[in-house]
Amino acid sequence: MxxxxxxxxxxxxxxxxxxxxxxxxxxxxxxxxxxxxxxxxxxxxxxxxxxxxxxxxxxxxxxxxxxxxxxxxxxxxxxxxxxxxxxxxxxxxxxxxxxxxxxxxxxxxxxxxxxxxxxxxxxxxxxxxxxxxxxxxxxxxxxxxxxxxxxxxxxxxxxxxxxxxxxxxxxxxxxxxxxxxxxxxxGPGGPPPADFAIAGLSSSRLPDGRPVATAQIRNTGGRALDMTGELGLTRGPGGLSAGPFPARLGKTLAPGQSEPVMVTLDKQLPAGPWTALIRLKSGLTERTARAVITFPQHSGESRSGKMLPLSNNGYLTAGVIGILLLAALSVLVLRRRRRRSSRERESA
Structure with a gap:
């Protein structure tokens, strides 16, 4: 039926x-x-x-x-x-x-x-x-x-x-x-979730001299994905920024599959190092990754980027730790003052 x-x-x-x-x-x-x-x-x-x-x-x-x-x-x-x-x-x-x-x-x-x-x-x-x-x-x-x-x-x-x-x-x-x-x-029940992970970001150069950033994507969900996205570069030589550059379209991944998504950049771009931020999405599912990359001088080479946290967590973490230490110190000083005050009342 x-x-x-x-x-x-x-x-x-x-x-x-x-x-x-x-x-x-x-x-x-x-x-x-x-x-x-x-x-x-x-x-x-x-x-x-x-x-x-x-x-x-x-x-x-x-x-x-x-x-x-x-x-x-x-x-x-x-x-x-x-x-x-x-x-x-x-x-x-x-x-x-x-x-x-x-x-x-x-x-x-x-x-x-x-x-x-x-x-x-x-x-x-x-x-x-x-x-x-x-x-x-x-x-x-x-x-x-x-x-x-x-x-x-x-x-x-x-x-x-x-x-x-x-x-x-x-x-x-x-x-x-x-x-x-x-x-x-x-299948029974509701639709399986769509999800993917950005496993890493690397850099290379095409034979015509154009630099390429490549993100390795793995479909970790239960639906096929059609990848779109863009990559931006910041903190380059002399404080330069560039982009965003669109990802090369046409990548489709079935559940469990892993494929590279490439972003081709301008030939005049300095080699780096750069801080690269890539945003990829399929439908309503979106993921972001950050890495420090340097483009090789010659084609045929590939360099793995150093993955970074998604925010300026170095400054953020240091700030949080500083606030916690200050709060702990304040509590310790307050306790000592209360003890002194209590002893003075007892001696009086």
Whole structure:
């Protein structure tokens, strides 16, 4: 027996577009990037997640991906908008395809390759014919069987279009697809917590001379993570500060996985030493680390940073200890005065 989960859903307005190129694959991303692509490519398609559960509205990942935890036997529905942003009629197929999280990336399989999660997903309108600049909404239903395997499951819901061009010797089919990632956790009770640790910070240099700071991240929680963040530098040579510099995007970690997150800096930056502060987050989960790093002079070298407390704890600890010692001394002096006063009264 299955049951349907009813949730309050909030409309979204994040679009991703893809250009018709041989076997092009694109995922949902920031709206700004979508707008740029739409204005610069005459033949493109777009996709966006229409709604998000009200209890996840503050989670930026849930606004562009399907991110959920479901008990076995649960059914949910998500609306997805597909757009023809070109000036010609487009025929599109909408379907679910397998995905995995390995080697720090969200990896999609070719075509309609199935996995366990894709067998649970049905699209109410799998075939669409869209006129120029027309938009259509499809509904993806995810029905989790009662005997579904527990844990994390990954897939992508695709909108795909193709164009055939005849050449002298053969026909060339150009295929473009745009998709929405699906991260589904299955198990009894509530969702497992998301968490990660920053194990260390190191420095290196690319062959072109640009310095790189690398944070080693370990997913210590029960959900997949999509890492974003930035790094700032302070207390450099001559008191210099620099940044913040954005972390290189695209790192996705499954539970238990460990991967580096790299931040590429300006080539003109002095070698250091610097005090580096890196802030990384996935959804609503955020972690920070501090270290003293010095960039090597040549590429191919790597130096481990000296990890520091997150605040100026040296001054803070010294201040606290000083206050405690002063308080203890005050109590001791007060007790001695009381004893003297008591002895003087007794002798009188």
């Amino acid at each position: 299955t049951f349907t989960v009813r949730r309050v859903l909030i409309a979204l307005a994040v679009v991703v577009v893809g250009t018709v190129l041989p076997t092009t694959t694109t995922f949902t991303g920031p709206a700004g990037a979508a707008t740029s692509a739409a204005t610069s490519t005459p033949e493109s398609i777009g996709i966006r997640l229409v709604d998000v559960p009200a209890d996840a509205v503050d989670d930026p990942r849930a606004r562009i991906y399907i991110v959920d935890h479901l008990n076995p036997g649960t059914v949910i529905q998500r609306r997805i908008s597909v757009s023809n942003l070109s000036d010609t009629e487009r025929r599109l197929a909408v379907y679910a395809g397998a995905a995995s999280v390995e080697r720090g990336g969200f990896n999609v399989s070719a075509g309609r390759t199935p996995n366990e999660l894709t067998t649970w997903i049905t699209i109410d309108r799998p075939l669409l014919t869209l006129q120029p600049h027309e938009e259509a909404t499809v509904t993806a239903k995810i029905a989790v069987p009662r005997d579904a395997s527990p844990g994390e499951h990954y897939a992508a819901i695709w909108a795909e279009t193709g164009t055939t061009h005849a050449t002298r010797n053969k026909n060339v089919v150009e295929v473009s697809r745009v998709g929405v990632r699906t991260y589904l956790s299955v």
